Amino acid sequence: xxxASTGRRRRADAERSIARIVxxxxxxxSRDPNASIDDIxxxxxxxxxxxxxxxxxRKELIEAAMADALRAGEEVLSEVDLTGPAQEVLTRLxxxxxxxxxxxxxxxxxxxxxxxAGRIRExxxxxxxxxxxxxxxxxxxxxxxxxxxxxxxxxVVQYVLHGAAEETRAGRLKPEETGRVVIAxxxxxxxx
Amino acid sequence: xxxASTGRRRRADAERSIARIVxxxxxxxSRDPNASIDDIxxxxxxxxxxxxxxxxxRKELIEAAMADALRAGEEVLSEVDLTGPAQEVLTRLxxxxxxxxxxxxxxxxxxxxxxxAGRIRExxxxxxxxxxxxxxxxxxxxxxxxxxxxxxxxxVVQYVLHGAAEETRAGRLKPEETGRVVIAxxxxxxxx
DNA sequence: CTTAACTCGTACAGGTGCATACGACTTATT
DNA sequence: AATAAGTCGTATGCACCTGTACGAGTTAAG
Numbered sequence: 001x002x003x004a005s006t007g008r009r010r011r012a013d014a015e016r017s018i019a020r021i022v023x024x025x026x027x028x029x030s031r032d033p034n035a036s037i038d039d040i041x042x043x044x045x046x047x048x049x050x051x052x053x054x055x056x057x058r059k060e061l062i063e064a065a066m067a068d069a070l071r072a073g074e075e076v077l078s079e080v081d082l083t084g085p086a087q088e089v090l091t092r093l094x095x096x097x098x099x100x101x102x103x104x105x106x107x108x109x110x111x112x113x114x115x116x117a118g119r120i121r122e123x124x125x126x127x128x129x130x131x132x133x134x135x136x137x138x139x140x141x142x143x144x145x146x147x148x149x150x151x152x153x154x155x156v157v158q159y160v161l162h163g164a165a166e167e168t169r170a171g172r173l174k175p176e177e178t179g180r181v182v183i184a185x186x187x188x189x190x191x192x
Numbered sequence: 193x194x195x196a197s198t199g200r201r202r203r204a205d206a207e208r209s210i211a212r213i214v215x216x217x218x219x220x221x222s223r224d225p226n227a228s229i230d231d232i233x234x235x236x237x238x239x240x241x242x243x244x245x246x247x248x249x250r251k252e253l254i255e256a257a258m259a260d261a262l263r264a265g266e267e268v269l270s271e272v273d274l275t276g277p278a279q280e281v282l283t284r285l286x287x288x289x290x291x292x293x294x295x296x297x298x299x300x301x302x303x304x305x306x307x308x309a310g311r312i313r314e315x316x317x318x319x320x321x322x323x324x325x326x327x328x329x330x331x332x333x334x335x336x337x338x339x340x341x342x343x344x345x346x347x348v349v350q351y352v353l354h355g356a357a358e359e360t361r362a363g364r365l366k367p368e369e370t371g372r373v374v375i376a377x378x379x380x381x382x383x384x
Numbered sequence: 385c386t387t388a389a390c391t392c393g394t395a396c397a398g399g400t401g402c403a404t405a406c407g408a409c410t411t412a413t414t
Numbered sequence: 415a416a417t418a419a420g421t422c423g424t425a426t427g428c429a430c431c432t433g434t435a436c437g438a439g440t441t442a443a444g
Contacts, residue, residue, distance in 0.1 A: 011389055011442055036431060047392040057433070117362075145380075148373055151364050156377060159355030163348055170309075172343050181340055185348060188337075188380050203412055203419055228401060239422040250402070391440070399432080410421070 018054050020044045025065035030103050033110035037061070059114045066111045066123060069104045073127050076100060086138030090190065091183055093134070098182050101158070102165030128154065138190065145192045153190060160185050210246050212236045217257035222295050225302035229253070251306045258303045258315060261296045265319055268292060278330030282382065283375055285326070290374050293350070294357030320346065330382065337384045345382060352377050 024044035028035040037058060041048040055061040080093050111120055131154050138144035144153070164182045167173040173181065216236035220227040229250055233240040247253040272285050303312055323346050330336035336345075356374045359365040365373065 013442060014390060017390085037433090038431080049392050049394095050390080052433075053390075053392095058431095148376065149365065149369075152359060152373055155359055155364070156352060156355055159351050159358075160348060163351030166351075167344060167347055172347070173341065177341075181344055184340065185344075185381055188383070189377055191380070205412060206420060209420080229403090230401080241422050242420075244403075245420070245422095248403090385444100387442105387444085389440105389442075391438105393438090394436090396435080397433090400430085402429085403427090405426080406424090408421105408423090410419105412417105412419075414415105414417085 014054070017044075017046055017050060021046060021051055021054065021061075022064050022068050025061055026069055026104075026107060029062065029065060029107045029110045031106065033106050033113065035110075062107075062111050062114050063119075065107060066115075066120075069100075069107055070123055070127065073097065073100055073104075077127060077130055082134075086134060086141055086143050087187070087191075089134060090138070090187070093131075094183050094186060095179060098161055098164070098179060102161045102168075105158075105162040105165060131157070135190070143192060144190045156189060157186055160189070206246070209236075209238055209242060213238060213243055213246065213253070214256050214260045217253055218261055218296075218299060221254065221257060221299045221302045223298065225298050225305065227302075254299075254303050254306050255311075257299060258307075258312075261292075261299055262315055262319065265289065265292055265296075269319060269322055274326075278326060278333055278335050279379070279383075281326060282330070282379070285323075286375050286378060287371065290353055290356070290371060293353045294360075297354040297357060323349070327382070335384060336382045348381060349378055352381070 021040065021044045025040050028040045028043050032039075037051060038048050040061070041051045044051070051061070055064065076097050077093070080089070080096055082089055108120075132150060135144060135150055135153050139146050139150075161182060164173065164178050164185075168175055168178045213232065213236045217232050220232045220235050224231075229243060230240050232253070233243045236243070243253070247256065268289050269285070272281070272288055274281055300312075324342060327336060327342055327345050331338050331342075353374060356365065356370050356377075360367055360370045
């Protein structure tokens with residue numbers, strides 16, 4: 001993103017490096033929010049100096065990784081069929097996005113240590129709005145409960161996903177049953 | 193714990209220091225899992241060298257803080273009335289322990305970075321067993337669901353508590369409604 | 385082919401945190 | 415009052431991570 005505003009050209013080669021770095025950042029930070037710049041560069045198969053050539057500091061790198069994860073999320077969400085009862089839409093939505101959200105929790109933790117809270121909320125605005133809209137619609141249909149704050153209903157889904165990812169990683173939940181368990185749990189929480 | 197096996201006496205003065213250090217460790221690490229030894233010593237109103245006189249290294253200190261938190265947990269749990277339907281027992285149990293568990297999540301995160309996973313599980317064996325027993329009893333009574341692994345049902349409660357603590361700390365959940373929200377959420381998850 | 389962009393190693397400076405060593409002062413305990 | 419235990423400052427060594435500087439080699443793009 002260094003030579004973005006100059007109007008100058010950017011070599012294809014650099015483009016590839018940036019992509020590999022961002023990808024490696026997402027992977028490393030998802031495993032360990034305290035992963036060092038050096039770890040990430042190594043994982044990207046790139047020298048640390050090359051990384052600094054594209055990202056001035058750790059903060060910029062994490063922001064880019066975050067933005068990339070959110071972009072991937074938006075992409076997945078936009079392909080979900082939103083027609084029909086809220087219950088079913090929710091199931092479809094979870095089926096296609098639970099693993100992505102789950103894997104990004106550690107990345108989010110890394111971001112929280114570096115970026116201001118406002119910036120993070122701002123980046124999440126899109127996806128959060130989508131989920132909130134769905135919950136509200138479910139409430140109006142009488143399918144979802146109304147005895148708790150909407151903000152809580154939205155966040156608790158996040159925490160359940162986080163937990164499922166953690167349990168799966170630790171081997172206490174079989175990968176093939178994680179999806180089913182997540183969906184059943186979330187439905188129980190939201191159901192009226 | 194340095195002069196534990198020597199059979200020698202320990203001064204009352206040192207006993208007080210140790211208590212203050214462990215208490216400060218719980219408090220600091222609960223706010224920031226990466227709090228430094230120096231931070232903890234300052235919070236305890238004690239020199240860093242005094243701290244090292246009682247705990248050889250960071251790992252030993254964290255283990256002591258963890259043990260203290262769990263001891264407090266055991267104490268609270270042992271006072272809960274276990275008679276009656278599992279539903280009601282669960283409510284009583286959450287009412288008296290949710291805040292404690294919630295506050296200890298960051299401390300747990302600190303421990304996970306230093307202690308082997310096996311040691312942590314071992315320390316949690318007592319409380320975990322208690323909750324698991326209750327869940328199993330609820331299942332036998334027909335009050336709790338049986339379509340998910342018990343281990344998941346037990347852990348998801350933890351994650352909900354963690355989430356509630358986080359949301360409350362961030363000001364997105366009013367402190368006076370946190371208890372109610374937690375209990376309602378957990379009951380929805382466990383109910384058959 | 386020429387040039388500018390890119391890669392990447394080495395080196396350095398600044399900061400932080402952990403852990404140990406030494407020594408002097410203070411306080412509980414008998 | 416005497417002694418051992420405890421407190422605590424200063425200094426030191428080590429390891430790690432961040433970010434910058436310089437410079438030489440490599441490669442894409444015109």
